[in-house]
Amino acid sequence: MSTSALFLVVLLTGITLVVAGLGMALLLSPKSFNAQKGEPYECGIPTHGTSWMQFKVGYYLYAILYLMFDVETIFLFPWATVVRDLGMAGLVSILFFVLILGLGLAYAWKKGALQWK
DSSP states (O other): OOHHHHHHHHHHHHHHHHHHHHHHHHSSSSOOOOOGGGGGOOOOOOSOOOOOOOOOOHHHHHHHHHHHHHHHHHHHHHHHHHHHHHHHHHHHHHHHHHHHHHHHHHHHHHHHTOOOO
């Protein structure tokens, strides 16, 4: 069997399984229709005011810091698998990378982005 035929079989099998699962869920799931299902839900408490309210910028700073260190992890795993082949140049480059991330963390710490107020 050629590679393209195998790819086509796997693709069609995946599509078939997804459509079959969704179809069975649609057919077998219990259904009840009432007005409460169409209302917005916020932890069981009726909403007050508009839904377009501002959030503290601290939430976004935490998200950016999380992404920064998440990307660091993504880059460190492949580096760790080939660290012996890279030699001293690989070590220096990854130390420079970690130094830049450490400076970013120090900057965020100095600005007070890590304090939850």
